[in-house]
Each structure stands twice: as C-alpha cells, then as structure tokens.
Amino acid sequence: MFxxxxxxxxxxxxxxxxxxxxxxxxxxxxxxxxxxxxxxIYFVRFHPLSRxxxxxxxxxxxxxYLRAQIQGRxxxxxxxxxxxxxxxxxxxxxxxxSFIGDTAWKDMFTQRYGSKQxxxxxxxxxxxxxxxxxxxTANDADHARMRGLxxxxxxxxxxxxxxxxxxxYVDLLINGLKMEADRTPGGRVDMxxxxxxxxxxxxxxxxxxxxFHSLTDQEFHPWVSFMSGMFKTxxxxxxxxxxxxxxxxxxLFLPKDxxxxxxxxxxxxxxxxDQRIAxxxxxxxxxxxxxxxxxxxxxxxxxxxxxxxxxxxxxxFSTATVLCGAIxxxxxxxxxxxxxxxxxxxxxxxxxxxxxxxxxxxxxxxAVIKESHRMYPAALAxxxxxxxxxxxxxxxxxxxxxxxxxxxxxxxxxSTLNFTLPNQFVPERWLGDPRFKDDRIDAFQPYSVGPxxxxxxxxxxxxxxxx
Ligand code: HEM
Numbered sequence: 010m011f012x013x014x015x016x017x018x019x020x021x022x023x024x025x026x027x028x029x030x031x032x033x034x035x036x037x038x039x040x041x042x043x044x045x046x047x048x049x050i051y052f053v054r055f056h057p058l059s060r061x062x063x064x065x066x067x068x069x070x071x072x073x074y075l076r077a078q079i080q081g082r083x084x085x086x087x088x089x090x091x092x093x094x095x096x097x098x099x100x101x102x103x104x105x106x107s108f109i110g111d112t113a114w115k116d117m118f119t120q121r122y123g124s125k126q127x128x129x130x131x132x133x134x135x136x137x138x139x140x141x142x143x144x145x146t147a148n149d150a151d152h153a154r155m156r157g158l159x160x161x162x163x164x165x166x167x168x169x170x171x172x173x174x175x176x177x178y179v180d181l182l183i184n185g186l187k188m189e190a191d192r193t194p195g196g197r198v199d200m201x202x203x204x205x206x207x208x209x210x211x212x213x214x215x216x217x218x219x220x221f222h223s224l225t226d227q228e229f230h231p232w233v234s235f236m237s238g239m240f241k242t243x244x245x246x247x248x249x250x251x252x253x254x255x256x257x258x259x260x261l262f263l264p265k266d267x268x269x270x271x272x273x274x275x276x277x278x279x280x281x282x283d284q285r286i287a288x289x290x291x292x293x294x295x296x297x298x299x300x301x302x303x304x305x306x307x308x309x310x311x312x313x314x315x316x317x318x319x320x321x322x323x324x325x326f327s328t329a330t331v332l333c334g335a336i337x338x339x340x341x342x343x344x345x346x347x348x349x350x351x352x353x354x355x356x357x358x359x360x361x362x363x364x365x366x367x368x369x370x371x372x373x374x375x376a377v378i379k380e381s382h383r384m385y386p387a388a389l390a391x392x393x394x395x396x397x398x399x400x401x402x403x404x405x406x407x408x409x410x411x412x413x414x415x416x417x418x419x420x421x422x423x424s425t426l427n428f429t430l431p432n433q434f435v436p437e438r439w440l441g442d443p444r445f446k447d448d449r450i451d452a453f454q455p456y457s458v459g460p461x462x463x464x465x466x467x468x469x470x471x472x473x474x475x476x
Contacts, residue, residue, distance in 0.1 A: 097404055106415075114457070126149065127397060159316065162296075174214055200336045216320040238270025348436075
C-alpha cells in the first residue's frame with residue numbers, strides 16, 4: 010500500500026517501489042562540495058599559474074569568465090582586471106591567462122617552440138555543425154593548404170580586379186546618402202545602417218556572387234540578421250563547450266531563434282555557393298580565384314562553403330564596425346574631421362580620381378583609420394590559444410604547456426600600460442606627435458600577426474600606416 014514519504018526517516022520515495030536513501034544523497038552532496046572546495050584551493054594556492062595576479066574567484070572557478078562572456082562584456086571585464094592589478098598579465102580563468110604587453114603578439118603567434126606553434130583553443134574556435142573546418146579553425150596542415158589557395162583571391166592583383174565591384178557599391182552608398190540627407194530634417198542619416206549595408210553588399214558579392222541589395226532596397230536583408238544570430242551562437246556554443254555540454258545536446262540549450270538563424274545562414278551559403286559554381290560566371294570575385302587554382306590538392310565543396318561563410322561574416326561585420334567607429338569619433342572630434350576633409354578635398358580634383366591605391370596614400374586619413382581600429386577594435390574574441398607542451402616564454406614570463414592564453418584587443422588598446430591618453434581619439438599619435446613617443450605601438454595589432462593573421466587586411470579600411 011502506497012503512503013506519503015516521510016522525510017524524518019532519512020529516506021525519500023522517488024516513485025512507488027523505488028526508495029532512495031537520503032543519507033546517500035547527503036554523502037554525495039558533501040563529497041561534491043568537498044571536491045570543488047579542494048580543487049578551488051588547489052587552483053588558487055598550488056597551481057603553476059597561482060603566481061600570476063588576478064581575482065581569486067577567477068583563479069578558483071570559470072564562473073566569472075563565463076559570466077562576462079555570456080553577458081557580452083568579456084573585453085570590458087578583462088580590461089578591468091588588468092587595470093585593477095596594474096599588470097600586463099592577469100589570470101582570468103583557473104587554466105588561463107590574459108596578456109596585453111607589446112611582445113605578447115610575437116611570442117604567441119610568430120614563434121615555434123620545439124617544432125610546435127601555439128594551437129587555437131577550442132574554447133572559441135569550433136567547427137561548423139556539419140563538422141567541416143574553414144581556414145580559421147583548420148589544423149596547421151589543412152590551414153597551409155587552404156590559405157595557399159585562398160591567397161590568390163586576396164593578392165594585390167585580385168584586389169585591383171575587384172575594385173570596380175567595390176566602387177560600384179561605394180557609388181550606390183554615396184548617392185543613397187545624398188538622397189536621404191536631402192529629405193531628412195537637418196540632413197541627419199543613420200550611418201550605422203548605411204555602413205552595414207555597403208559592407209554586407211560588397212562581401213556578399215565578392216564571397217558568393219550574391220548581392221543583398223541592401224543599398225538599393227534601403228533595408229537590411231534577413232540574411233544579415235541570420236549572420237548576427239550566428240555570431241551570438243558562437244559565444245553560446247563556446248560557453249556550453251566550457252561547461253562540458255556534449256556537442257549533440259547543444260541545440261537543446263541554445264535559444265531557439267539563434268539556432269534557427271545559424272542554420273539558415275549556413276543553408277543560404279550552401280545554396281548560393283552551389284549556384285555560383287554551377288553558373289561559373291567570369292567575374293573577379295573570391296571564388297573565381299580559388300576555383301581557378303583548385304586542383305586535387307585543393308579544397309572540397311564543403312570546405313569552399315565553410316570558407317565562403319567565413320569571408321562574408323569576417324569581412325562584413327569587422328569592416329562595418331571600424332568604419333562606424335571612424336565616423337563616430339570624427340563627428341566628436343572637429344579638428345580631426347577638418348584635417349581629414351581638407352586632405353581629401355586637396356587630393357582629388359573630382360570623384361573619378363578616387364581609387365583604392367590613392368586613398369591608401371592619404372596620410373591623415375590613414376591615421377584616422379588606424380586610431381579608429383585602436384579605439385573601436387572589431388576582433389574582440391581575444392584569439393584564445395593553447396601553449397605547446399614544451400611551455401613558452403610570453404612577455405618575459407615562463408608559461409607551462411597546456412595553459413590557455415589570449416590577447417584581448419580592447420584591453421590592450423585601452424591600457425595606460427601601452428598608450429598615453431588611451432581613451433582619447435587622437436590620430437596625431439600615429440604621425441609623430443611627441444606626446445605619444447612612449448606608446449608601445451606593437452601592442453596594437455588589429456589584424457593579428459604571423460601565418461594565421463587576417464588574410465583580408467587589404468580589404469579592411471585602407472591605411473598606408475601598417476600596424
Ligand atoms: C576591419 C577589418 C578587419 C579586421 C579588424 C580583421 C581582423 C582579423 C583578425 C584579428 C584575424 C585573426 C583571427 C584569429 O586569430 O582568431 C582575422 C582573420 C581572418 N580574416 Fe579578417 N579582419 C578584417 C577584415 C577582413 C576582411 C574584409 C576579410 C575578407 C573577406 C577577412 C577575412 C579573414 C579570414 C579569412 C581570416 C582567417 C585567416 C586565417 O586563419 O588564416 N577579414 N581577421
């Protein structure tokens with residue numbers, strides 16, 4: 010006969026016939042707490058990273074890091090830790106360090122330790138749901154194979170031949186801006202919208218032969234929202250991975266609309282790349298250069314799709330971000346706006362004379378772009394990597410093999426350890442102004458360094474002043 014369970018006899022009836030011993034549950038709980046307490050003490054006091062400064066809670070547990078990551082404020086949180094401890098290295102996770110010093114980039118991304126380089130940390134770099142790698146996530150051998158092929162699409166010669174496509178969208182942008190400024194009170198326009206439209210249209214066209222028609226329709230194509238959903242998904246997936254949620258179960262934990270957007274983006278890329286290959290038009294976009302050199306050692310169709318997805322995402326949001334930063338800071342800094350305007354007006358007798366080559370030679374405008382990269386960096390994931398087994402020296406400190414290391418660009422660019430007046434927009438700092446002679450300029454690497462740096466840097470906002 011079934012009767013209500015009594016909690017006083019230390020046993021609980023889970024379902025008729027199955028009695029769970031309450032004391033066993035208590036012992037399990039205590040063991041669990043003791044295990045976590047002991048491991049927290051180990052990580053804070055005895056772990057090889059314990060000599061590095063950083064918040065105790067972050068040394069004991071991943072929670073502060075994951076919390077900042079899921080809230081979308083990882084760059085700010087990391088900067089706060091560097092400021093608080095006054096150090097160019099801080100421990101931000103039980104097994105991870107953040108560096109912002111000027112030699113860290115070279116130490117991490119251009120050196121070999123034994124025969125090995127730093128490996129990308131699967132913390133953030135994950136394969137697409139179909140398990141195929143792009144050049145960004147590929148292992149070293151596949152990376153070399155893909156990058157060699159992709160390099161054809163990003164050469165000087167290719168950029169020259171793609172210029173008419175880029176110019177046609179810039180013309181649409183300028184005409185559209187003029188028309189909207191004429192019909193709105195005070196000539197006000199939403200530049201974030203327009204700069205996003207132009208970068209998405211250009212990258213869609215160059216990556217897959219697909220234009221989003223944003224500039225002509227003057228509205229966001231639904232695909233743009235799929236892509237922003239995909240970026241948010243990457244952060245969610247990275248968090249789930251750190252919580253050790255198995256890959257197969259991840260869709261259960263992802264917000265449904267994000268999962269839908271990510272899958273819609275990947276499906277659309279796949280359809281358009283198939284269509285682009287079938288039609289094979291003779292136009293100088295990225296795919297034509299890749300397909301021309303794609304032999305049996307080249308890329309498979311799924312790899313071409315994974316890379317097309319990367320180009321369109323990596324090329325559009327990043328460029329739009331930095332351009333928005335440039336417009337924002339120019340509008341807040343009248344002296345810089347005036348100097349940039351005068352330079353442009355003096356350099357070009359008419360709009361036909363404007364070309365990628367000549368724009369890149371404008372010294373003041375280049376300094377404006379560079380300062381915008383510093384103030385408004387576009388790549389904020391911090392390029393997390395793992396130290397090779399042999400261990401490595403980063404910024405003059407020994408770091409054991411297997412440690413997770415990263416450089417967050419916002420934290421590096423905004424630190425008083427690296428820059429004078431770090432939170433002020435001063436293009437003159439790149440033009441020899443003596444106030445900034447002590448700036449540690451090698452700490453600033455918007456396109457990263459080494460063999461896995463940004464292959465599209467020539468397509469980003471042009472700057473003759475190489476970082
Ligand atoms: C403001 C503009 C841009 C910035 C700041 C930027 C920044 C970066 C950074 C920091 C990386 C290294 C990522 C990592 O190690 O995790 C990277 C890689 C990459 N970027 Fe860009 N990027 C920009 C524009 C572009 C454009 C226009 C394209 C072209 C489609 C592009 C394509 C790529 C590709 C394919 C990679 C992977 C390279 C490899 O792994 O070998 N980027 N970018």
